[in-house]
Amino acid sequence: MEKTVNQKAWFLVLPVLLLVAFSAVIPLMTVVNYSVQDTFGNNQFFWAGLEWFEEMLRSERMWDALGRQLMFSGIILAIEIPLGIFVALNMPKSGFWSSFCLVLMSLPLLIPWNVVGTIWQIFGRVDIGLLGYTLDALGINYNYTQDILAAWVTIIVMDVWHWTSLVALLAFAGLKSIPDAYYQAAKIDQASRWKVFRFIELPKMMGVLMIAILLRFMDSFMIYTEPFVVTGGGPGNATTLLSIDLVKMALGQFDLGPAAAFSIMYFLVILLISWVFYTVMTNLDKREG
């Protein structure tokens, strides 16, 4: 059939354009707007150019927060990805127990962020929390409001508890898609368990793992609620991750200009890292192919 060209079809896209404009583009432009202006109150703004950006780039505070943020994302990825794979490998492949595990593992994913924070905040308290109390009773010095290490361990364990399931579920989906014949061939070829993992399971999971890593990276890089509820960014600034710092700056100190510049750079960093990661992974994929 001959396809007719009808430019009116563009009107069908219009509602989406409008929605995106109101939900993303306009708010983003307000941020851009603030980032290049200064104010002394009274709703009077002055052109400030790139001053805020320069200030933020020179600000030690931002670099420290970025360092902590990278460390946090790095640690949780290093734990959640291997742990998720390990869990997926050891889950029952079918039957009642498989469904049971799936449901059980989905539970943490369904809990709202601030509730997760609250759960761990209470769980870890030395006076009334089961974890904190037990550790204390065992003679381990654990107090996440004063001890930097304890605070870090708490927010990392919390994130691992909350999100390892996601990695495990994705990895499990990848594993389930492997035809039986691969395992049979591996048995005939007398491949060891490690080789089965290395040459069959891992390659077949690569696609979903890439998605898992990207999702977990972006999400953890933007994390706010959970650590904020537990530690409030403390002790001191020890767990002040990027977005916690941003909120402190924007709402606590009402430094809209620097905060806006900060947000834009924050956004660009996430975009950049995700892009680099994605390109590297897909190139690896192609080179192997």
Added chain:
Amino acid sequence: MAKITLDNLAHSYLPNPRSEDDFALKELNHDWDDGAAYALLGSSGCGKSTLLNIISGLLHPSQGRILFDGKDVTRAPTAERNIAQVFQFPVVYDTMTVHDNLAFPLRNRGRDEAYVAERVQEIARMIGMEDMLKKKARGLTADAKQKISLGRGMVRKDVNALLFDEPLTVIDPHMKWELRTQLKKLHHDFGHTMIYVTHDQTEALTFADKVVVMYDGRVVQIGTPEELFERPEHTFVGYFIGSPGMNVIPARIDGNKAYVNGSYVQLARGYGALDGKVEIGVRPEFARLSQTEGLPVKVRRVEDVGRHKIIRAEFFGTDINIIAGEDDRISADMNRVTFDAAHVNVYANDWRVQGEAA
């Protein structure tokens, strides 16, 4: 290399099979002779892959025993049985090179690299992939993958048996012929016991010393290609082997005559009283059109397939096929058919009945 004995073997995929229908593989007793080449033929779902998987130990049978040279291996794992198997679904290790794929079974058994390199070269030459050895297996075409899969099956020399599950399905006809020749040569050189599953009867008949025909979870006949052709033990064998398959015509048997709708067909042997569904089977090759002799037949269509002609006809309400020579003249007044009495078989409930010399 070993003789493989199946003793009372049966398998059901259900945990608690109740009736015979629940068995994917029905009770089976058979010796696979050491060093023989078998073709396993049968329609889809008749249990061919199940049987191979039981022999290689990927599947444990619900009943019966498997013996290798008299030694019970029913519970032995795959690794101990030392069997090479090529699967219906071609398996390649995507992230490895073609070379590493072929070397994989040898390296896993700790063979030294010099030997591995030599074997891989040899196999690569057999499957025609010498110039692709350095390529990654991912992204190769389906037929290249199938060749690698086949190559991995052939790379070990010391196996007890080689099991092939339709290894050449997506390979083009010329290469197929080539690979089949290679397999035959391999068999000739090393004398492995080989079982070769296929849907393709020409493949089966050219490859094997013995053809095993399976139907609905049961081995219905084991024999040389000639035996399968001349004396199909089951109507399925008659129908499945040959092209077109054997004509099966409902009949009533009385002594050495088969009555079809009041008229009779002469038989070479005499038969006693038969129960159940009684039929005669005669191959299209042993039926002949005629103007004067035999029973009336309604010719529908004549197909010229090159080497011979196939006549599609109706015989007392049953569709039959008749084969005539390439140069035979078929005229419109040829409306009778005769059957070669020596080649008319009698079947009761689908199984052949051995008659007595008349």
